[in-house]
Amino acid sequence: MDAIDRKILSLLQENAKLNTKEIAEKVGLTLSPTFERIKKLEQQQYIKGYVALVDGGMLGRSITVFCQISLFKHSKELIENFKKEVGSLPEIISCHHVSGNYDFLLKVAVSNMNEYQNFVVEKLSVIQGISNMQSSFVMEEIKNENGWVW
Amino acid sequence: MDAIDRKILSLLQENAKLNTKEIAEKVGLTLSPTFERIKKLEQQQYIKGYVALVDGGMLGRSITVFCQISLFKHSKELIENFKKEVGSLPEIISCHHVSGNYDFLLKVAVSNMNEYQNFVVEKLSVIQGISNMQSSFVMEEIKNENGWVW
DNA sequence: CTTGAAAAATGTCCCGT
């Protein structure tokens, strides 16, 4: 992992469609070593995968909500169960277990308010152990980087 | 935009390395129409781009923090300035303008506590108009989907 | 949409250095 590898990561995390030739030029190497470096970065899992970024809004999922969740108590059982439920709900884009005033931070994307209400009432609030919930609606996405390399 | 287009989006957002042939098989079409559908989805910006997912932890960025920010008042000036500053700070992975008890939710990734302290003291708290800040450290990432199609 | 074909571009691997 040297400066060239980092440059390659940085290029690919911006645009995965760059081909080996283009990357080779940008990092100042020829095809072969560039190809091998990319393969090595994939094998060693510096690159976890390649994905297409899909515009959620164009597909109707225009409401994004951050949802803070607190549990009654921090028993292993409740936490494990909560994690399991979160995994099965497709409305939940991300979920982090955090320290501080609440326990979990959810990012939820739905098509409309009806769907959000249904999500909260029928799917979220029925999970065992939840003591408190607080929703913050996203008015604007100011930044959302894929980037971990700089 | 029909069921097949949605299937293609769903496949590509999981794995952008699938080639046209593989996608064609999975959606039950032949090469030509599949190829054209993909191109159309790209042109119409249903697909915003293709990126490599890089493992931040392997590069040393092991601390993730969610940071709630409140402004003194909601003047256009302060908000615009805040947005500008956010854009220039690479530690900030994402930033959303939200409704509710606070104004902005930041996701920040750094290498260690020193770097976080430095980020807060030298870079964040110097931005005009901030009245309150609250950090929640991520203990575990339970879910973090790329997926908007299901 | 399907089939088939063909050229251009890329990806992939082997062998020198």
Place this chain on the structure above:
DNA sequence: ACGGGACATTTTTCAAG
């Protein structure tokens, strides 16, 4: 580790049914 070159696969375009 790098570079060159050979070969396989894919991408991309096109025509006809």
